[in-house]
Amino acid sequence: MEPPSWASDDIDIEHASPARVYDYYLGGSHNFAVDRQMAREAIELWPELPLVMQANRAFLRRSVRYLVNQGITQFLDIGSGIPTEGNVHEVVQAACPECRVVYVDIDPVAVAHSRAILADNPFADIVQADLRDVAGIFDDPRARRLLDLDQPIGVLMVAMLHFVTDQADPAGIVAQYRKMMPSGSYLVVSHATYEGRPDQAGPHMDLYRRAGAPLTMRSRHEIEALLEGFDPVEPGVVFMPLWRPDSPSDVDDHPERFSGYAVVGRRA
Amino acid sequence: MTVDDHEAFARRWAEAIVGTSYVSMGRRVLAEHLLGLTQRLVDAALAVEFDPSAGRQIGVDMVAAHFTGTETLRGTLALISEQLPGLLGSLPDSADVAKRVAQLAASMAAGYADALRERSLDEQDAVYRAGLRARRQAEQALAASEAKFRAMFTEAAIGIGIGDLEGNITDANPALQKMFGYTLEEFTQLNVSAMVHPDDAPSVWETYAELIRGERDHFHMEKRFYRADGGEIWSHLTVSLVRDENNEPAYQVAMLEDVSERRHLQAKLEHQAYHDPLTSLANRQLVTEHLAQIFAGPGGQRRVGLCFLDLDGFKVVNDSLGHHVGDELLKTVADRLTRCCCAGQLVARMGGDEFVIIMEDTAGEHDVVMLADKVLTAMAEPIRVGTHELTVTASIGVVERPVAETNPERLLQAADITMYRAKADGKARYATFDRNRNDSEVVRFTLSATMLAAVERGEFFVEYQPLFRLRDRCLIGVEALVRWRHPTFGVLGPERFIDLAEQSGSIVQLGRWVLVRACEQARAWVDSFGAAAPFVSVNLAPRQLYEPGLVADVTDILVANRLEPASLQLELTEQALMGDGTGPLTMLRNLHGMGVRIALDDFGTGYWNIPDLRRLPLHELKLAGSFAVGLQSPSGLVDQRIVAALVDLAHALGLTVTAESIETRAQFGRFRAAGCDTGQGSLFAPPCAPEQIDALLRAFHPLCDISTEAR
Numbered sequence: 001m002e003p004p005s006w007a008s009d010d011i012d013i014e015h016a017s018p019a020r021v022y023d024y025y026l027g028g029s030h031n032f033a034v035d036r037q038m039a040r041e042a043i044e045l046w047p048e049l050p051l052v053m054q055a056n057r058a059f060l061r062r063s064v065r066y067l068v069n070q071g072i073t074q075f076l077d078i079g080s081g082i083p084t085e086g087n088v089h090e091v092v093q094a095a096c097p098e099c100r101v102v103y104v105d106i107d108p109v110a111v112a113h114s115r116a117i118l119a120d121n122p123f124a125d126i127v128q129a130d131l132r133d134v135a136g137i138f139d140d141p142r143a144r145r146l147l148d149l150d151q152p153i154g155v156l157m158v159a160m161l162h163f164v165t166d167q168a169d170p171a172g173i174v175a176q177y178r179k180m181m182p183s184g185s186y187l188v189v190s191h192a193t194y195e196g197r198p199d200q201a202g203p204h205m206d207l208y209r210r211a212g213a214p215l216t217m218r219s220r221h222e223i224e225a226l227l228e229g230f231d232p233v234e235p236g237v238v239f240m241p242l243w244r245p246d247s248p249s250d251v252d253d254h255p256e257r258f259s260g261y262a263v264v265g266r267r268a
Numbered sequence: 269m270t271v272d273d274h275e276a277f278a279r280r281w282a283e284a285i286v287g288t289s290y291v292s293m294g295r296r297v298l299a300e301h302l303l304g305l306t307q308r309l310v311d312a313a314l315a316v317e318f319d320p321s322a323g324r325q326i327g328v329d330m331v332a333a334h335f336t337g338t339e340t341l342r343g344t345l346a347l348i349s350e351q352l353p354g355l356l357g358s359l360p361d362s363a364d365v366a367k368r369v370a371q372l373a374a375s376m377a378a379g380y381a382d383a384l385r386e387r388s389l390d391e392q393d394a395v396y397r398a399g400l401r402a403r404r405q406a407e408q409a410l411a412a413s414e415a416k417f418r419a420m421f422t423e424a425a426i427g428i429g430i431g432d433l434e435g436n437i438t439d440a441n442p443a444l445q446k447m448f449g450y451t452l453e454e455f456t457q458l459n460v461s462a463m464v465h466p467d468d469a470p471s472v473w474e475t476y477a478e479l480i481r482g483e484r485d486h487f488h489m490e491k492r493f494y495r496a497d498g499g500e501i502w503s504h505l506t507v508s509l510v511r512d513e514n515n516e517p518a519y520q521v522a523m524l525e526d527v528s529e530r531r532h533l534q535a536k537l538e539h540q541a542y543h544d545p546l547t548s549l550a551n552r553q554l555v556t557e558h559l560a561q562i563f564a565g566p567g568g569q570r571r572v573g574l575c576f577l578d579l580d581g582f583k584v585v586n587d588s589l590g591h592h593v594g595d596e597l598l599k600t601v602a603d604r605l606t607r608c609c610c611a612g613q614l615v616a617r618m619g620g621d622e623f624v625i626i627m628e629d630t631a632g633e634h635d636v637v638m639l640a641d642k643v644l645t646a647m648a649e650p651i652r653v654g655t656h657e658l659t660v661t662a663s664i665g666v667v668e669r670p671v672a673e674t675n676p677e678r679l680l681q682a683a684d685i686t687m688y689r690a691k692a693d694g695k696a697r698y699a700t701f702d703r704n705r706n707d708s709e710v711v712r713f714t715l716s717a718t719m720l721a722a723v724e725r726g727e728f729f730v731e732y733q734p735l736f737r738l739r740d741r742c743l744i745g746v747e748a749l750v751r752w753r754h755p756t757f758g759v760l761g762p763e764r765f766i767d768l769a770e771q772s773g774s775i776v777q778l779g780r781w782v783l784v785r786a787c788e789q790a791r792a793w794v795d796s797f798g799a800a801a802p803f804v805s806v807n808l809a810p811r812q813l814y815e816p817g818l819v820a821d822v823t824d825i826l827v828a829n830r831l832e833p834a835s836l837q838l839e840l841t842e843q844a845l846m847g848d849g850t851g852p853l854t855m856l857r858n859l860h861g862m863g864v865r866i867a868l869d870d871f872g873t874g875y876w877n878i879p880d881l882r883r884l885p886l887h888e889l890k891l892a893g894s895f896a897v898g899l900q901s902p903s904g905l906v907d908q909r910i911v912a913a914l915v916d917l918a919h920a921l922g923l924t925v926t927a928e929s930i931e932t933r934a935q936f937g938r939f940r941a942a943g944c945d946t947g948q949g950s951l952f953a954p955p956c957a958p959e960q961i962d963a964l965l966r967a968f969h970p971l972c973d974i975s976t977e978a979r
Contacts, residue, residue: 020395026290027336029391032399054290061292082395085334086292108406113398246294 018163018213019081019110025053030082030113042207046200048257052240053159055258056190057086058250059240060158063188063264064091066233066244067154072186074100074146074153078131079160082110083117088156089124098123100146104137106130131160132168134176152184152267159260161226162192165216171226178229178267185267187230190240192217196259223261230265237263274310277347277355278303284347288339301333306355309348313356313368323372327379331387341380348373427503427524433480433517435460447503447526449496460520465492465500479509482517490527502531546595547602550616555624558614559676562628567672573627573636576665576683577605577643580695582621589656596653597660604646608639624683633668633700640664640698661696663687668701678710685709711757716768719752723774723781727753730785731955734964735805735926735948738940743964745803745837747948748786749955750778766809775809782806784825787836789958791829797965805837805867810844813852819859826864833863837888841869845884853884860885867926872914881921889918893929896949899938900931912942919943 016038020031024039027050031039043049064075073096077088080103089101103118103126105111114126125142137143147153155177164170177187194201194217201217208215218226220237235243239255243262252258282299293301305326312322330340352372353365421428427444431437440448440455450458464473472491478484486508493501504525512518542554550558562572579601586594598621605615605623614626625643627636643664651658665687667679674682682701688709690699722728732746752760769775786804793801812818826833838859845852845868860866867888868881872895881889891911898907915925927939930949939947953964 027334029388030395030398032395050290051287054287057290057292058294062294085290091292108402109395109399112402112405113394116394116398116401247296249295 016213017107017109018208019079019105019107022053022159023082023084025050026057026084028082028084030084038207042204045203045207046197052258052260055240056159056260059190059243059260059262060088060156060188061086061091062244062246063158063262064088064154064156065095066264067186067188068092068095068099070186072152072154073098074102074148074151075156076102076104076137076143076147076153077156077158078104078137079157079163080105080110080114080126081107083114089118089121093121093123100124102127102143102146104129104131104143131157131164132173134173134180138180149180149182152182152186154186154188155181156188158188158190159192161189161223162215162217163213165214171228174226175229181267183267186233187227187265187267188263189223189227189265190260190262191223191226193219193223193259193261195219195261196239196256200259217259220261223263227263227265230267232263232265237261273355274306275299275303277351278306280351281306281344281347284343285335285337285340288343289335289337291334305330309352309372310356312372313352313365318368318371320368320371320375323375324379324382327376327381328383331380331383335380336384336387341377344380345373345377348376427522427526429455429522429524431460431520431522433519435480438519444524447495447501447524448493449499454496460522463493465494467492476507479507479520480517482509482511485509493524500528501526502528544617547599547617549602549606549623550614552616552618555614555616555618555626555680556676558626559679562626563671563676565671567670570628570671571630571632571668572671572679573630573633573639573666573668574679574683575623575625575627575636575640575643575698576667576680576687577623577625577662578664578687578691579621580661580663580691582660585658585660589653593653593656593658597651597658600651600653601647601660601662605643608642608646613639624680627668630668633666636666636668637698637700640666644696644698663690663695664698665690666698666700681710681713682706685713712768715752715754715757715760715765716772716774719765719769719772719774720777722752722754723778727755728778728781729753730782730789730958732789732804732958732961733948733955734802734953734961735946736952738927738936738944738947743802743961744946745805746961747805747839747955748782748789748807750782762807770809770811773811775811776815779807779809779812780821783822787825787829787831790831790835792958793961793965794831794835796962800965801835802961802965803835803837803865805839805865807869808838808840808844810841810852813840813844813855818855819862822859822864823862834865837865837867839867839869839890842871842873857885860887881918881923886923888924888926889914890926890928891944896927896929896931896935896939899935908938908942911939911944915943 014034016035020035021039021042023030024036025043039049046052067075068091075088075092080088088103092099092101101124103114103124105114105126106129108128111126111128118124118126123146125146127137127140127142129137129140138147138149157174161170161174164173174187181187192215205215205217224232224237238261240258240260240262241251241255243264245251278299281302282295286295286298291298291301308322308326312319312326315322327341330344335341349369352369356365356369421439421441424441424443427447428441429437429444430439437455437458437460440450440452445452445455448455460476468491472489475484475487475489479487486506488504488506491503491505493503495501504527506523508521508523510518510521542551542557543549544551559572562570579597582594582597585597598617601621601623602615602617605625609615609625612628614624616624616626618624625639627639630636644662647660647662651660665683665685667683667686669679669682685706686699686701689702689705690697693699729751731749731751733749734743735745735747736742737744750762750766752765754760757764766775769778783806786806790801790804815821822836822838826836840856845856856866865887866885867890868884868886869890870892871889872892891914895907895911899911901907911927918925924945925943926946926948927935927944928948930936930939930947930951932951935949936947936951953960
């Protein structure tokens with residue numbers, strides 16, 4: 001018998017990680033062969049995926065700017081992934097240099113890289129945690145150092161909640177965050193849906209499931225239900241490019257191609 | 269060439285590359301960004317000193333803005349080669365436009381490619397370094413966690429052992445090694461199955477098998493083990509199943525807390541709680557629980573036997589030879605009793621010199637009688653304690669009953685009562701259970717045990733029987749007679765409980781209560797009837813005459829009720845005056861001296877004769893009821909003469925005479941003829957409530973004309 005090991009080795013680069021696959025979609029090289037392999041398979045199934053990811057990233061940028069304009073000065077980005085072009089702290093701090101950003105990711109490589117990039121930034125940091133460990137995240141000293149929970153915060157769950165299966169009770173998790181968020185806070189959500197491209201949904205979910213990161217696409221109605229206790233700001237739950245575009249020219253003729261809903265809700 | 273032309277070119281450029289790279293810009297910003305690049309391209313192409321490397325920097329800058337897609341480069345180069353020459357128009361020195369644009373584009377492509385290569389290499393480098401850092405951190409965390417575990421494993425006060433699913437022990441911490449006395453080496457040669465203890469419940473190993481099969485994740489139990497040296501340990505055992513990443517059972521971890529000492533202490537305390545420290549026999553508590561257990565099951569045909577044994581005269585041994593000798597004697601008795609019994613029979617010391625032997629599943633009384641015989645024989649041999657050789661006998665109550673017909677309390681009580689019969693029958697013997705005698709004894713026992721509490725509860729009351737002066741039929745006195753209104757047995761007369769009260773000593777309190785009650789009533793009559801109030805006659809038990817406080821008590825009660833001593837008469841039996849010592853007589857003389865009337869009750873039944881009465885302080889004789897019976901017979905004349913002679917003699921001694929139990933007019937006539945002074949009996953009135961006495965007093969006073977029908 002092999003001697004038992006008493007702690008699990010949680011660095012797993014034998015398997016693709018959603019954070020690094022996402023980086024590849026966005027043209028980054030912060031990824032390993034296994035991530036690229038999976039990303040290429042996905043793109044083969046669904047050639048427009050990089051565009052979808054770009055649209056998602058563009059929504060992140062617009063929504064964060066919107067929150068800054070609403071006076072939000074501190075952000076909690078859940079599932080932040082590998083830092084890349086247009087990081088939240090860059091977008092935020094371009095407008096407001098002392099605004100705070102706390103990233104959260106479970107992927108140790110993403111966390112290590114973020115920590116290296118943020119080493120010299122006193123107003124941004126990253127916490128390694130599971131999205132579901134709400135208390136752990138808010139209790140983490142790095143988060144407590146940067147976030148003032150007497151003031152409204154912006155919580156970002158961009159391309160995140162579709163990695164939470166129904167069994168894991170996404171609405172319950174969001175509700176736990178809501179309890180921690182002071183009145184006037186915002187929740188930013190983008191979420192994969194099968195309502196844009198029903199033909200693509202099945203194989204795509206299959207691929208992620210095989211890769212060990214099951215993806216649960218949801219309907220507009222289901223996504224609205226996740227935001228209980230938040231008032232969606234205009235224009236409500238819409239396909240990603242339709243959420244407050246910078247200019248009409250940014251809106252594709254077929255926004256449903258982007259297969260993702262976007263919404264920003266305000267905590268009353 | 270106008271600014272508008274430049275903007276149009278930049279827009280077309282944006283069209284060509286939109287979506288091919290992720291840049292953090294909307295389309296408008298993108299077009300503005302590309303307008304700047306367009307300007308730089310135009311400037312480079314139109315420069316007097318043409319330098320194609322300007323294109324290179326534009327390529328580098330595009331990658332820096334995160335234009336990283338090859339499609340971006342393709343679209344850009346196509347646009348430049350197709351449309352940039354048109355934007356430039358003709359060049360001043362008739363330079364070759366197409367050549368310049370081609371050179372710029374080639375340079376730009378090279379810059380783009382170089383920058384992209386650099387960027388990719390940098391990012392790969394960064395992600396690998398991040399991977400390495402993350403791994404190092406994880407390894408450190410693992411090492412720290414292992415070190416923590418190792419420290420906990422090594423330093424833990426509880427024993428921890430690890431085994432595989434076949435039960436092979438692979439690791440054991442120092443605490444476990446110490447607990448069992450095996451070295452780690454020896455442990456790793458062992459299998460869990462060798463840890464079996466003969467007293468393990470079957471469930472122990474069933475539970476273990478469930479764990480190994482993955483049907484449970486852990487279990488707790490108290491279990492015994494053998495140490496390497498053969499000694500035994502009690503442990504509180506927790507075994508947990510550890511699963512692998514596929515959730516399959518992988519190995520087991522056992523944690524053992526040595527609770528041997530706690531167990532021993534517990535066992536010791538339990539033994540102490542159930543055993544007599546002097547003789548080590550079972551104690552009363554264990555007897556109670558043992559009987560409860562016997563009686564808990566279905567009765568059916570089962571029978572149970574019990575010997576209740578009390579040493580004869582043990583108190584004398586203790587008092588004369590000291591407690592040490594008494595204790596040694598009890599120990600020897602305990603040994604002998606134990607030797608008389610076999611397995612399944614419980615010998616217990618109930619306290620003092622009382623012992624009990626319980627036999628289960630007897631076939632009949634004979635079984636227990638045999639045991640009692642054996643015990644008596646065993647006791648016959650003298651017991652040597654130090655220099656003393658003591659002969660001790662015992663009285664044994666033998667009871668053997670069907671379980672279904674009795675209960676533990678009744679069984680013990682019956683044995684106790686039966687034992688007292690053995691004592692009463694002469695000691696050094698056994699007596700067997702007699703149901704009838706037992707039942708009446710139980711009633712007597714119950715009455716005796718509850719009497720004092722009943723006094724407190726006010727269950728006693730007093731009735732009064734009138735004493736009439738025969739000469740003029742005046743009501744001159746009443747005899748107080750105590751009654752017990754018992755909640756179960758109804759109203760009981762004194763004959764049912766006075767003897768018991770004498771035996772138990774309760775008579776002192778009860779007698780005093782009657783005395784107080786009667787005197788209070790006497791006071792009430794004085795208040796209502798003045799000089800015509802009757803005196804009250806109260807019976808005094810022999811035991812009361814030995815109470816040193818009697819005279820003071822009587823005085824106090826009289827004073828408290830403002831009564832003349834002569835309004836109280838105390839009745840004594842002949843027996844009360846037969847005891848040794850002069851105490852009672854002195855007591856009587858004092859009372860007599862105070863003026864309290866003293867009557868000798870039931871005269872004629874005992875040993876006193878008239879001349880002896882001279883030395884007694886008496887006022888009155890009460891003739892026993894037997895005289896009344898005699899006077900009733902046809903040959904009553906002889907009896908009447910005898911009574912007349914008695915009365916004459918009593919009068920000669922200055923005593924008055926009362927005739928008791930007068931039931932007929934004939935008796936009344938003859939007693940009066942014989943010269944008796946007073947009479948009482950059902951012919952006149954039965955004992956009755958004070959209110960009825962009131963009524964009698966009101967009806968006949970002051971006439972004092974007593975109708976024979978008066979009731």
